[in-house]
Amino acid sequence: QVQLVESGGGLVQAGGSLTLSCAASGRTFSRSAVGWFRQGPGKEREFVAGIRWTSGRTEYADSVKGRFTISRDNAKNTVGLQMNSLKPEDTAVYFCAADITRWGIGLSPNSYDYWGQGTQVTVSS
Numbered sequence: 001q002v003q004l005v006e007s008g009g010g011l012v013q014a015g016g017s018l019t020l021s022c023a024a025s026g027r028t029f030s031r032s033a034v035g036w037f038r039q040g041p042g043k044e045r046e047f048v049a050g051i052r053w054t055s056g057r058t059e060y061a062d063s064v065k066g067r068f069t070i071s072r073d074n075a076k077n078t079v080g081l082q083m084n085s086l087k088p089e090d091t092a093v094y095f096c097a098a099d100i101t102r103w104g105i106g107l108s109p110n111s112y113d114y115w116g117q118g119t120q121v122t123v124s125s
Contacts, residue, residue, distance in 0.1 A: 002026040002114040006096050009119030012086055020081040022096030022116060029053040033099040034079040035112060038092035049081060050105035059105040086123045093118040
C-alpha cells in the first residue's frame with residue numbers, strides 16, 4: 001500500500017509562486033510515474049504535470065508549460081511542483097498520484113493507482 005501526502009498549498013496573489021510537495025510512504029517512487037492533477041470548482045480533474053521517476057522524463061499540460069516545474073528528490077522520496085506566475089484560473093485542489101503499474105506518463109486520472117488527499121491552491125486577482 002502506498003500513502004501520498006501533499007503539502008504546500010495556500011493563498012497567493014496573481015503573479016506569485018507556490019511550491020507543492022508530495023511525499024510517499026509505504027514504498028519508494030522508483031519504477032513509478034508521479035503526476036500532479038488539479039480539480040477546480042465544477043470542473044473535472046485534469047492533468048498538470050508528470051515525471052517518470054527513473055528517467056526523470058517530464059510531461060506538462062499546455063496551460064502550465066513555462067510556468068510550472070515538476071521535480072523529484074531521490075533522497076527524500078518526494079516530488080515537487082514549483083508553480084510560478086500563478087493565475088486565478090490555476091485555483092484548484094491539487095492532487096499527486098502514483099502509477100506503479102504502467103509505462104510512460106499517463107495523462108488520464110485512470111492511469112494512476114494511488115492518490116493523495118489534495119491541497120488547496122487559491123490565486124487571487
